Amino acid sequence: MNRRKTTRVAARLYLIAGIAVIGLLCNANAWAADTSTADPATTTTKKHHHHMVTTTTTTVVANTSEQQRLDALSGQVSNLQKQTDDTTSEVKKIEAAITVATPAVAGAKPATIGEHVGLVEKDVSDIKKDLSDNLGISVHALVDAGYEHNFNQPNGNVNNIRVFDEDGFQLTQGNLHIERDGTVGFVTDLNFGQVANTLSAATHYSNTSHVGPQWFDPTQYYLTYTAPIGSGISFQAGRFVTMMGAETINTYNNLGFNESKSIIFGYGIPFTHTGVRASYTFNDYVSASVGLNNGWDDAAAFNNGGPNYEGELVLNNKDKSLSFVTNPMWGPNLPGKSDSNLGAIDEVGTWKPSFVPNLTLQTEYLYASETGPVVNGHSATWQGLAQYLVYDFTPSLESATRAEFFDDEDGARTGTAQTLWEITQTLSYKIPEVTGLLARLEYRHDNSSQNYFTNNNGLYTNGVYTGQHLWHGQDTLDANFIYAF
Structure with a gap:
């Protein structure tokens, strides 16, 4: 009986133990499943004797991670797009602010930079209109300022053989032009800056004593009268710029092709004259001028009892695409020598070929000679040749090349x-936002057969300074802004 009971108890214990083992195994599988679900990136490995089973799950993680990155990138792109839109909006506001225009409402105060500029332009225009309507007077002006670098770096900032420019920052020219048209009128040109300094040092206002270098010069001031004969004979009396040369002293409506002036302009011909002139236009093809004056350069010092004779003959075709201008001048120009005369002839030909639109070719030739004991007891001769090639790439952008030879x-x-000799390349750009504003960039190389151009290197003999070192050439680069109205 006891053995049976013992056997039964043992069987029951085995049964309970088996059920417990089975329950543990089921719970273990459930725990494994829970672990896999909770962290799919975990790799689970189960071993049974010599057989290994490995299960790896990563797909869900990859998908979730890429989606998060895409979401983040999308947000960044949206932020960048918003910043771009904001920047574009600000740029448009700035462009609107600097656009030159008068206030939209009459009498309103200007609110932007452009409206301030536009209002100033309107005020100037109104003043000019009042003067023109009431007095028949026209007022114009220009300002030319910039920076020039001479690679020789000469002492004193002096550019040899240059007349209106120097090394460094400079006010090249300030000009106020006032004139009155009509049967009787006048023309006045007041110059300031480097142009005035050069002119006042080289010429006289009339027959008065020399006033010396200064930053003001009344370059032109003459009366005009148109006689009702034929197409009208125009008379001038006073001080006026010379008719000679391809280049002239700049005014609001004549800025020249290049920023710097040619050697012919600076050294070959006169700047101004004091005297009388008469001009007549015969037809569309021919016009002429004649005049009497006190001479050229330093007229009061060099004139010796006789006037100088000047003339001009202009020939051109109907549309002015081809023209030829000749300017002769002759007269006494040496103190104390009434038989010593200076004669010069300057010729300028201009051609605008129809088969190359926007191209201008211009050639100037000068020959001059002065008799008497000018240099070392004998006479003197000089001549020059200049060629201009000008091309307008657009109405706003112009290229001007000048090549020049001058024999002193x-x-x-x-x-x-x-x-x-010299070669000059000039680029001129009309800034579209402001009427009358011109930007210029110019490179120029000058060269001489002699050591003529200075730099900042001194010459020393036994430690004693004896002068500046001289070179055969000089190179300059300058940038200028010109505003004319």
């Missing part, structure tokens, strides 16, 4: 017997 055979004009 006896040194009468530059102080040294030498042959000079």
Whole structure:
């Protein structure tokens, strides 16, 4: 009986133990499943004797991670797009602010930079209109300022053989032009800056004593009268710029092709004259001028009892695409020598070929000679040749190239017997936002047959300074802004 009971108890214990083992195994599987679900990136490995089973799950993680990155990138792109839109909006506001225009409502105060500029332009225009309507007077002006660098870096900022420019920052020219048209009128040009300094040092206002270098010069001031004969004979009396040369002293409506002036302009021909002139236009093809004046350069010092004779003959075709201008001048120009005369002839030809639109070709030739004991007891001769090639890429952008040769055979004009040449490249750009504003960039190379151009290197003998070192050439680069109205 006891053995049976013992057997039964043992069987029951085995049964309970088996059920417990089965329950543990089921719970273990459930725990494994829970672990896999909770962290799919976990790799689970189960071993049974020598057989290994490995299960790896990563797909869900990859999908979730890429989606998060895409969401983040999408947000960043949206932020960048918003910033771009904001920047575009600000740029449009700035463009609107600097656009030159008068206030939209009459009498309103200007609120932007452009409206301030537009209002100033309107005020100037109103003043000019009042003067023109009431007095028949026209007022114009220009300002030319910029920076020039001479690679020789000369002492004193002096650019040799240049007349209106120097090394460094400068006010090249300020000009106020006032004129009155009509049967009787007048023209006045007041210059300031480097142009005035050069002119006042080289010329006289009339027959008065020399006033010396200064930053003001009344370059032109003359009366005009138109006689009702034929198409009208125009008379001028006073001080006026010379008719000679391809280049002239700039005014609001004549800025020239290049920023710097040619050697011919600076040393070959006069700047101004004091005297009388008469001009007549015969037809569309021919016009002429004649005049009497006190001479050229330093007229009060050099004139010796006789006037100088000047003339001009202009020939051109109907549309002015081809023209030829010749300017002769002759007269006494040496103190104390009434038989010493200076004669010069300057010729300028201009061609605008129809088969190359926007191209201008211009050639100038000068020959001059002065008799008498000018240099070392004998006469002097000089001559020059200049070629201009001008092309307008657009109505706003112009390229002007000038190549020039000047032979000062006896040194009468530059102080040294030498042959000079130069080449100049100028780019001019009309800034569209402001009417009358012109930007210029220019490179120029000058060269001489002699050591003529200075730099900042001194010459020393036994430790004693004896002068500046001289070179054969100089190179300059300058940038200027010109505003004319």
